[in-house]
Amino acid sequence: MVGPVTGLSKSTRAALIPLFLVALGVVGIENALTRYFAVAKWSEYGYWIISIVMAGFALSGVAVALFRDTVERHGAWLRAVLPATMVLAAALGYERIARNPFNPLQLQNPTTWADQLLNIAGYYGALLPFFFLAGLYIALIFILNPREIGRVYAYDLIGAGLGSALALALMFLVHPFLLAPLLLVPLALAPLFQPGRFSTLGGALAGGALVLGEAILLLGTPPAYSEFKAVYAPMNTRGAEVVAEVRRPRGHYLMLDNFTERVDADVSNNASMMEVEGPPATYGLYRDGSRIAALPKAGGLGGGYADSALSAAPYMLRPRAGVLILGASGGFRLAEARALGAERLLVVESEPVLKHALTHGLGPSRGLALGDDVRLAEGGPLAVARAAGAAPGERFDVIDVSSDFIDAAPANVTALTVEAMQAYLAALDPDGMVSVPVSIRDFPVYAFRIMATAREALIRAGVERPEDHVMVYRSAWNARILISPTPWSEADVTALETFAAARSFDISWRPGLNIEAARAGLFNDLPVVSFESGTVISQGTDDAIAREAEAVLQGRDSPSSRAFNIRPQTLDRPAYYASLRLDRPTTLIHRLEVLPQAEIGALVNLVVLAQAALIALLVLAAPLMFRKRKVAAPEPRRLWPVLYFPSLGLGFLLIEIFLIDKAAFYLNDYSSAFALVLTSMLIFSGLGSLIAGRVVALPKVASFVSLIVVLGWIWLVFTQGEAVMLSTLDQPAWTRGLLVLAAAAPVSLALGLPFPLGLIQVGEGRMLPWAWGLNGAFSVVATPLANLMSREVGFSSLLMVGAALYVLAFLALPPGRQTRSTLDPLPVSSPA
CATH class of the missing domain: 1.20.1250.20 (MFS general substrate transporter like domains)
Incomplete structure (x- = not known):
């Protein structure tokens, strides 16, 4: 040959x-x-x-x-x-x-x-x-x-x-x-x-x-x-104007100015009684038609509404905190943290256009003067947390994940993996905490996935009873999961209960929670719903997260673990929106109209x-x-x-x-x-x-x-x-x-x-x-x-x-x- x-x-x-x-x-x-x-x-x-x-x-x-x-x-x-x-x-x-x-x-x-x-x-x-x-x-x-x-x-x-x-x-x-x-x-x-x-x-x-x-x-x-994209309605609002455009392979960005754009903060229904001002008007930043952040208008970066926000609890529990913030939300998360008394801020902003807007501005939105108390980190959340964990002088009281961080960039999903949470726990002071937001508009299952992930991270860190290291509180639409490297003290539990009661938020889990007693004082009903049938199971006001929180944190079987995938997220399997059980196609077809x-x-x-x-x-x-x-x-x-x-x-x-x-x-x-x-x-x-x-x-x-x-x-x-x-x-x-x-x-x-x-x-x-x-x-x-x-x-x-x-x-x-x-x-x- x-x-x-x-x-x-x-x-x-x-x-x-x-x-x-x-x-x-x-x-x-x-x-x-x-x-x-x-x-x-x-x-x-x-x-x-x-x-x-x-x-x-x-x-x-x-x-x-x-x-x-x-x-x-x-x-x-x-x-x-x-x-x-x-x-x-x-x-x-x-x-x-x-x-x-x-x-x-x-x-x-x-x-x-x-x-x-x-x-x-x-x-x-x-x-x-x-x-x-x-x-x-x-x-x-x-x-x-x-x-x-x-x-x-x-x-x-x-x-x-x-x-x-x-x-x-x-x-x-x-x-x-x-x-x-x-x-x-x-x-x-x-x-x-x-x-x-x-x-x-x-x-x-x-x-x-x-x-x-x-x-x-x-x-x-x-x-x-198409009319179902998030950008469609604001673009077609009377007086709406595109004030900036950025073209990148990662996405096509539009910044809009119209009266509908506001900071997307989950604030208490009691905000007016607390004499707290509402979230300010903003510019809206969209990538490929999906809203990713609000950007401040001139003079509009105040954090006066922060005291009534769901995300405020960690700052109340740890006054004058040193904070690692994942996601600046156009600068509003910095303003909120400062308004709540944080003294040292390290910010991770993984989305390049948002990062540039934060430091140099975008269109009519000006860049921020960060000040001596704020540093903008280089790299992603896992890299920054690992570096902080290796340097004792860089430990934090609070690691605060912004509510829009995960959806701001595809790579950000790794910020909620077991490996990332291990790094966060190692970067905290012994009485510090990680604060993770979860939307419960569709299902409470995402809260359970974060809790399962936190449980695995705590176990890898040598914790024997993860349920003593986690607290969950919520509004009608969102929940915050607090994770501590040490068991929560009675003082912390009492402080969170006081914070929630003043703002009509509910405690869905704390060490020793009596579920039936808690039902009597709920501000926000979260009924238990069967995914298979779509019917409400609970009678009267209820809290679907509270019903299963202890079982999830203890690694036991629960209704949600049978109906959904609530296994921990890892770097090998990081997808956040992966709760559906694909081995149950008949159920998925019957419930197609409610799927996120x-x-x-x-x-x-x-x-x-x-x-x-x-x-x-x-x-x-x-x-x-x-x-x-x-x-x-x-x-x-x-x-x-x-x-x-x-x-x-x-x-x-x-x-x-x-x-x-x-x-x-x-x-x-x-x-x-x-x-x-x-x-x-x-x-x-x-x-x-x-x-x-x-x-x-x-x-x-x-x-x-x-x-x-x-x-x-x-x-x-x-x-x-x-x-x-x-x-x-x-x-x-x-x-x-x-x-x-x-x-x-x-x-x-x-x-x-x-x-x-x-x-x-x-x-x-x-x-x-x-x-x-x-x-x-x-x-x-x-x-x-x-x-x-x-x-x-x-x-x-x-x-x-x-x-x-x-x-x-x-x-x-x-x-x-x-x-x-x-x-x-x-x-x-x-x-x-």
Whole structure:
């Protein structure tokens, strides 16, 4: 067996430049569509885009396999005209989704959900043609250049990686709704670099298609915020004005000025009797249509309302406190803490735009003069708490989590994990406390999840009776959970009861609480409701949290632990909105109308997974159709591709999603993590694919070396990864970014080898495009599957399953066989 021809003709190299541009444009438009869903709808529905992309690729692979001879015969002509058709398909599809009246809220209504299913089908009908054509183009390049599979796949991956990077860079410059018009340009440029007799025709068609496509996008139905987004009502209030706009890959920010914007503080119903002023008017800051904070107007940063706020209790219990505040809430949390007598403040603000607004201002909202008593910390909450715990002089009396902190940035969910609470407890003075807010508007289950997490942190800290270290008090809509490293004293219990009674708040748990006696004096009814039936169980006024608090804190079974997931949050399983039991689909369907919007993402993943699995099975069965078509040279039956390519499609994505999540925690920024990991993995995998063409004579050996690198990397991550991350959390952002790149590069290089090696092994027949489509079909299965696995089992499970899949792929790959593409010293197919 001899190696491949290493010398590439100039025309063949030029033929791969259009592939690079097409891959760049396709992935860029995929990013633009995902941003559209995040801004105009809700981000969890962006999983449909991934599903549509890979479905289009998979179906195109099957189509090319079925009609391989015809596609190859007309390959030069198709390669010239396909970019123009892709431009038009992308423009028409994007304009159609802007007109789609899809309303996610109506999916939760038993009388309206059927119409919304038709709207979802409309998304597929609008976008599938574009991604089918894109997949057709890529599969065409594979079958026209079977001797250069590694190089073709490398151009595809590197183009895709740079397309993702380009889309993210453009998000700094243009509105998310204008990304698609810009990203049509690389597609239209592709035919200009295509040599051969059809290049002029292709360039002319692409130029005309670009002009028409831009007209469709810019003059057709403009994308807009849907009416159910939080920003819609304030934007359409009389006199409302957008006073500032910030464009970032992490989100599109709008700052609004209208009379409805106020500090979202939970204040006592007795505030007027206490002669406490109400929360002041503010500017409202929205990211992707969701409100994340209030920003102060001139002279409006007073904290006079703080004494009546639910969050005030820790400051009453610990006068003149040294405080670590997680989330400045535009500066209002600082004003509240100062008004309540705090003397030393360290502030963690993880959301970069909010942090910049705090120090430098945003639009008409001026930056704050922090003063000598306030320091703004660098890094995320876990890093700051760990540093404080290691420095005795930095201990705090109160660690106060702001009510809007968790929703202000995706990476902030790690602030409520067991590991984070361990760090908080270590950073407190012995009589200090952690104050954690919980919304109980939907269910009290989130309070139980925080209590279960606190219990686990206390047990890891050596506490024998966690129930003596926790107190819970609440209003009608929100609860605060206080956690102390030492048991609560009688004086603390009495002080909290006095605080709550003066403000009509209720104590839902304290050491020794008599539940029945407490029911008689409740200010705010919180009835016990059966999730299965939706009926109220309790009679008279009641407190659903008080009914189960002791059982949760003692780790015993309770009604909520049976109906929901109330297990502790950890760095391996950090999702805050993950209380639904997915093993009870009938109950979820019956109670769909009351599910919190933040929980719907898991159900969307289930639906996408089901449809992805169906598509994958259809693609898997495609060879059955091959036998019904008469061809000159029938291909032998081979089972190994059925195991090999699905394993690679699943395994690669599982490892990629694991890396993105861990990098998001490490960098404290999901958008930067996504961009860095995705771009680096695609580019380094592309470089690995280039190596595949040089080791084709020894595919099993090369695959074994790749497997050893992957397994060794996974072993290092399991044994050393978390320790390295935690020990370097205090490093500058650029240093941590380089460490993420250093972690992603070697495994990505190894992951780039197996796929082209497998394509070379299947030969030049119909199995080649089918194998490419099969890999794509199972890649779309991987995304919802990974999200569900990480939610239910933990992110570490992605690595374990990924390792098993790559072992399976290695075992399935044959040691090498005699094929035309590996034996005959024929030139690469003419690029024509």
